[in-house]
Amino acid sequence: MAIIHPKLSQLRLSPLNQRRAKPSAVEAMADDIEAHGLLQNLVAYEDDSLLWVFAGGRRYRELKTLVKRKGIRSSDTFPVELRTKEEAIELSLAENFQREDMHPADSIRAFAALRDTGMDAEDIAARFGQAVSFVYKMLRLSALAPALIDLIAKDQLSLEAARALTLTDDHDQQIKVCKAANGHAHTIRRMLTTEKVDTTSGVFLFVGHDAYEAKGGTITIDLFSQGAEGFADDPELVREIAEEKLDAIADEYRAIGWHEVRAGLDRPYDLYMKGSMYPATREPTEAEAERLTAIDAEMEAIAQAEGEDSERIDALSNERDAITEGLRAFNREQVAVGGVALWVAHDGTLGKSFYRAKAEPKPKAGSGEPQPLYSNSLVADLSRIKTRIVQEAVAADPALALDVLLDSLAGQLLHGAHSFQMTLEVQAKAVATDMPDELMATSDVRSVEDMMATRFAVVPTEGRFEAIRAMSHDDKMALLAGLVAMTVDGTVFAGGSPGQRHHHFEQIARASGVDIAARWSAPIGLFDKMRRAALIDLLRDEVGAPSAENCATIKKKTDLAVNVSERLPAHWLPAPMRIGAFDRAENEHEEFEADMDEDGSEQEGLADEEMA
Incomplete structure (x- = not known):
């Protein structure tokens, strides 16, 4: 040698x-x-x-x-x-x-040492023949807490988990999150991004990088995700920009003259209950008709000469589609009674739906016929509040939650009941209980979904079954109660009427022992939504005729609403909120029967005020 x-x-x-x-x-x-x-x-x-x-x-x-x-x-x-x-x-x-490759921990320390000598990522990449993006990643890893790099060296922390920890520069938080997540990369990533917005999410794509950064928004880059995406650090700014953009689009539809325009980040939960409206089709103009005929003839000639897959046909087909699409549009009559719902879709595009918003006029009921106290939209709101309160009670009672679950399964699997007839639909779909702020001004009831997200945030998506298996009996029962509660639904949707499902709901509410009046009291916003005549009738039923006649002389509805709210007894609840309100759903003459007029309280209320 x-x-x-x-x-x-x-x-x-x-x-x-x-x-x-x-x-x-x-x-x-x-x-x-x-x-x-x-x-x-x-x-x-x-x-x-x-x-x-x-x-x-x-x-x-x-x-x-x-x-x-x-x-x-x-x-x-x-x-x-x-x-x-x-x-x-x-x-x-x-x-x-x-031959053996360097251990990742040694490579990380080596790149850090080169950086400490004054070399930047570009210099290191050029000197060692590496891609600049790879050097950036190694330098990001070298910024981890030294104790975590030691764990990598001991093969006690995976590179995937280490990469997830780079989403924060705080060494103490890195170590704390790593311990809490037991080194699971997915859990680490979720814990470090709960208060941020993923740049691949629909709402951020709708806003766009340029618009967000133009207003001072910053992004934490995730170099280890596909496409080098990251997380927007200011979710409130993202939401603000998205809402401004939606409002601007909504104003364009309002300017056209649409009867109702609704714009929000999420698709309206009640959209499926509204009848869809489709564009009318007009006859083509003389010029459009001639062009369509010419296109058809030209496409047929090309197909015979060159075959139906000729590229020349595509351009003509696109032109034809554009002309025929232009023949479809909403006419003035549709716009005058129609509604537009706008929201942000999951892929960042604008979601749109057109529906009939203004009901066809119908004859007024005779003076001798009793009028309902609550409009159908108000019944929907009140029953939704009641649902949230009962959900809260079920979530606090695991034994009851188990009974509810068993009842629903037995009813469907043993007795052939349909899922829509049951209070609990076993389809793993959370029931929304979002309410206008003015109706929740006197209550601190939180949605069970929010409470569950907080309490069980540590349950991982990957390895969920093993995590649940390792839970204590008490935690399992609490998880069961919360999940069952999220699916309990006692809402009477606007335009609908109580049925068998609502009767079941009342049984659950009664079994929970919940005191509705202790969790919610009627705010002034409730009375603002009621018709003038209904307020007088309510006062007559609850307080007496003298009080009702006294208040009937009040001209302004806002003043009347305040007087009614002050005169009602303590712990008063509107009829739909009371336990047992829907026990006899087949009785169509209960005082809380929904008003079938889609325009609700406003039209009738205006008529009453004009006559007063």
């Missing part, structure tokens, strides 16, 4: 080298040799006056690359360890088997 220094021109790549696949990143490694020189000699045997390299083949290729770049010359000499041809196969195999 001897070290010699032959010219590069005397070397050849040996066919005995056991690594046959062409190595990758030769250009990058050539940069490294050019910067640092040949740090390890080649190994070769002599045959026919040439030296055949059987160990260090990649380094040999890198030297040849440098010759092409004119970084070195073929006449330059390099150290070569001389062996016999008989040793070549064994030594080549041994070298490749014994």
